[in-house]
Amino acid sequence: MLDVTITVFAIAILTLSIAALQDIRSREIDKFIFIPLVLVGFIGGVFNGIPLPLLILPAVLFVSLFVKFVPWIYTFIGISGFALSLYFSPPGYFLEILVIFIIYIMGIGEKLFGYGDVKALLALSVSFFTPIIYSIRAPTYIESIFPFDFSLLFTLSLVSLLSVIYILLLSFLSGDKISFYSLFSFNYDEEKLKKSPNKYRVREIGGKKVMVYGIPFIVPILISFIIVSFFGSWYVL
Secondary structure (H helix, E strand, O other), X not given: OHHXXXXXXXXXXHXXXXXXXXXXXXXXXXXXXXXXXXXXXXXXXXXXXXXXXXXXXXXXXXXXXXXXXXXXXXXXXXXXXXXXXXXXXOOOOHHHHHHHHHHHHOOHHHOOOOHHXXXXXXXXXXXXXXXXXXXXXXXXXXXXXXXXXXXXXXXXHHHHHHHHHHHHHHHHHXXXXXXXXXXOEEEOOHHHHHHOOOXXXXXEEOOEEEEEEOOOOHHHHHHHHHHHHHXXXXXXX
């Protein structure tokens, strides 16, 4: 089944790369871009013997993101999907299901993740339950404890820290006074805003206008996906 895994991996890399370029240029991605990856990943998961409830859960949650956002419906779908997947899945898949649920819930109201980011993570959750490296060598016992989606989310949290460092560097180079707010925003600069209106959102903090930098989050997702695919549960080595 290595050929199937490599095929799905290639499609995932291509899809994420295109989405990352869109995100960098406009801070928006095509809302349908991850559908082919979900379809191919679902079929590949069936061929690789992944239990159906573990494929259906992220696929259903992915589809629900195309429905107009209503908080209680969004929450109900997430909790119901989590409960049903636990009930129908074979024993030993609790952590995989929990991480998928967490990814979905973090997208509520786009407070932590945008819908495009959640779609990307759910598409990868449908497509991959075993990093490519484990098709070449067997994982150690400790490595096998941590599922793909957990490793992806953990790696993503660390890679995202680089984004914070990048914003701090930009603040320093632009001559802004470094403070807590420098972790995610810049002093209001109308000229800079006019040059790159897609990169910033204007907010008022403490009675002062600031520009919040919109991180193209698909880029850290792409980097994290590549790391986990080739190094698996690298954090336990």
